[in-house]
Amino acid sequence: MGLQNQLTDISTESIPILMITLIANCVACLRSILFDFFQTFGLKSVNVFDITTNMYQLDDSSCDSVGSGLTGVIMLADQLNQNRAQSYKYEGGASSSSSSSGLDCVVCLNGLDEGEHVRKLAACRHVFHKDCFEGWLDHLNFNCPLCRTPLVPDERVAFTKRRVAGDVLAWFGSL
Structure with a gap:
């Protein structure tokens, strides 16, 4: 009974927006993990970042x-x-x-x-x-x-x- 009252507060139109946001965050985290993994094994990305000149x-x-x-x-x-x-x-x-x-x-x-x-x-x-x-x-x-x-x-x-x-x-x- 209490759960149904709380679910009616969420708009059904906002669920796709929340899903897109969740997927975008997951992709960003996965990208970061892959770049760290590649750098660990000595592989560099296409754009080389020079730490000394920033x-x-x-x-x-x-x-x-x-x-x-x-x-x-x-x-x-x-x-x-x-x-x-x-x-x-x-x-x-x-x-x-x-x-x-x-x-x-x-x-x-x-x-x-x-x-x-x-x-x-x-x-x-x-x-x-x-x-x-x-x-x-x-x-x-x-x-x-x-x-x-x-x-x-x-x-x-x-x-x-x-x-x-x-x-x-x-x-x-x-x-």
Whole structure:
């Protein structure tokens, strides 16, 4: 009598959800046990995890397929932060004398007026309006709008791709 009253509290629609959850947990536990068993006998998984660097060791094709979109977003965030930090108020002819772009912003084609926030690129020394350059970066252009000098070295992009791909695989591997 008491058992029937308790069973009516459980919805019949929730039983399949509970079964799926139970099966998923069993599969996860079985996967963990099998990986531990294989590691005990010296067999390694497909993705080799390096304990010293705390990252997965990946080839270039894995990095390109896993982390390319996230790498662009990370590079964009870094460049936008640099644009905000390295911008300054334009003071006339003093800062444009070393720039081959003259007194014009190549992005918007307007002149640089005194007191406007501008950014001078470190690699090529070209000067642009801060907001114009942010718009340029928003299109994931990581080079100078005038001479196409890269803002980020290729080695740094490759390292970030490997790091992001390793982090993504580590996150999914821990599930």
